[in-house]
Amino acid sequence: xxxxxxxVTMEKLVSLCQRRGFVFPSSDIYGGLSGCWDYGPAGIxxxxxxxxxxxxxxxxxxxxxxGIDSSILMNxxxxxxxxxxxxxxxxxxxxxxxxxxxxxxxxxxxxCPACGGELTEPRxxxxxxxxxxxxxxxxxxxxxxxxxxxxxxxxxxxxxxNTSRKRLPFGVAQIGKSFRxxxxxxxxxFRSRExxxxxxxxxxKPGTDGQWLDYWVQERFNWYVKLGxxxxxxxxxxxGQEELAHYARGCFDIExxxxxxxxxxxxxxxxxxxxxxxHMTHSGxxxxxxxxxxxxxxxxxxxxxxxxxDRSVLAILCDAYDEETVNDELRVVFHFHPDxxxxxxxxxxxSRKENLASLAKExxxxxxxxxxxxxxxxxxxxxxxxxxxxxxxxxxxxxxxxSLEDNMATIRERDSMNQIRVPIPAxxxxxxxxxxxxxLFILPEGGKIWKQE
Ligand code: ATP
Numbered sequence: 001x002x003x004x005x006x007x008v009t010m011e012k013l014v015s016l017c018q019r020r021g022f023v024f025p026s027s028d029i030y031g032g033l034s035g036c037w038d039y040g041p042a043g044i045x046x047x048x049x050x051x052x053x054x055x056x057x058x059x060x061x062x063x064x065x066x067g068i069d070s071s072i073l074m075n076x077x078x079x080x081x082x083x084x085x086x087x088x089x090x091x092x093x094x095x096x097x098x099x100x101x102x103x104x105x106x107x108x109x110x111x112c113p114a115c116g117g118e119l120t121e122p123r124x125x126x127x128x129x130x131x132x133x134x135x136x137x138x139x140x141x142x143x144x145x146x147x148x149x150x151x152x153x154x155x156x157x158x159x160x161x162n163t164s165r166k167r168l169p170f171g172v173a174q175i176g177k178s179f180r181x182x183x184x185x186x187x188x189x190f191r192s193r194e195x196x197x198x199x200x201x202x203x204x205k206p207g208t209d210g211q212w213l214d215y216w217v218q219e220r221f222n223w224y225v226k227l228g229x230x231x232x233x234x235x236x237x238x239x240g241q242e243e244l245a246h247y248a249r250g251c252f253d254i255e256x257x258x259x260x261x262x263x264x265x266x267x268x269x270x271x272x273x274x275x276x277x278x279h280m281t282h283s284g285x286x287x288x289x290x291x292x293x294x295x296x297x298x299x300x301x302x303x304x305x306x307x308x309x310d311r312s313v314l315a316i317l318c319d320a321y322d323e324e325t326v327n328d329e330l331r332v333v334f335h336f337h338p339d340x341x342x343x344x345x346x347x348x349x350x351s352r353k354e355n356l357a358s359l360a361k362e363x364x365x366x367x368x369x370x371x372x373x374x375x376x377x378x379x380x381x382x383x384x385x386x387x388x389x390x391x392x393x394x395x396x397x398x399x400x401x402x403s404l405e406d407n408m409a410t411i412r413e414r415d416s417m418n419q420i421r422v423p424i425p426a427x428x429x430x431x432x433x434x435x436x437x438x439x440l441f442i443l444p445e446g447g448k449i450w451k452q453e
Contacts, residue, residue, distance in 0.1 A: 420440055
């Protein structure tokens, strides 16, 4: 019945994301703002589901990680201590002809990619955004928008040790916005100037850092696989010596095969005691941990898995995207993992006739408190199925005229397009089971197979 059509491209994804309310350009009616994006009604649900899945696996399901939500604006001394004021920069070159700016380390030739013009010598360009605290624009009041969430964790290390009663090894997790004045943005939401990070700093006893790095690389890789990303599209890449930050003992990237090629999704680094040492020196406050087993004071080492929310969303969109030809018509579908799908169930009355609509609304009212449910009574049923496929909705529930007689409804599965018919009182539990992974053809009492593609 169905056969595979084209592959995902960034153009197709951008246009579908706009059409179905996943992602819009920021300030769209004013022509946008470079490197900034807005998440629409479908996009925000997908993004929240990604963040919830991360929080569940990193914080909720473990007893050795706690959460935090630190401020975006921090004391500017934080960024001196962390090395960002002095060193968080990329080499910038400018075209002498068209004046476009480029990241020198991303160019393959020493000429302007836009016009072929001659380029200036590279200069270091700091990626931190500056702003001002208070009404006077003077240097003393300059603060930065954080370029990563991690520093909010390091500076709270002692607060957490003193209040959470956690002993090593333990981690602190944070999800939040970060800002970088990237020289070149692009590839949709892959590299933007305002983005969200999911970071966790795992504090360990020196000497155990190597095994914890391996552990977290494996854990984080498995997380993407569990969310349904195809293993073939994921890989680990170990940083070579020349790529490592001077303080780091080891670093792995988890990469995804995006339409533009293999690119970083997440970095997992062994940061040793660099961050705590820096903050201890600059603040003059001891950040040493007292180990009551060995009766020693020392600075813990840190293993940091640092992931981008937006890059995860992009990888999930790319991986779930599919085109097939069904009965000579193109079907575009997102095969999202049910936990990630923005809408879990759509309730579709076959017609708007009063008696059908009231039964469908009743069903909608029962399902809505249990999972993200949409009600759609516009256009022909086929069109509505296609729309839900493009939103990646795993199940559609159709109420038809026979439902008025037999009190049953049809469940249509997104991936197989197979259908079953089940008694309306059993709908909620059946859908809960299917969303948790049960085979469609395992039927509740009184249920039957309706359509097999
Ligand atoms: P890149 O080399 O791609 O610039 P990075 O190595 O500087 O990334 P990190 O500082 O390690 O990135 O940040 C951790 C994660 O935050 C990245 O793996 C990525 O998922 C996300 N991230 C970093 N910069 C951006 C950005 N400009 N837009 C979207 N996500 C980003």
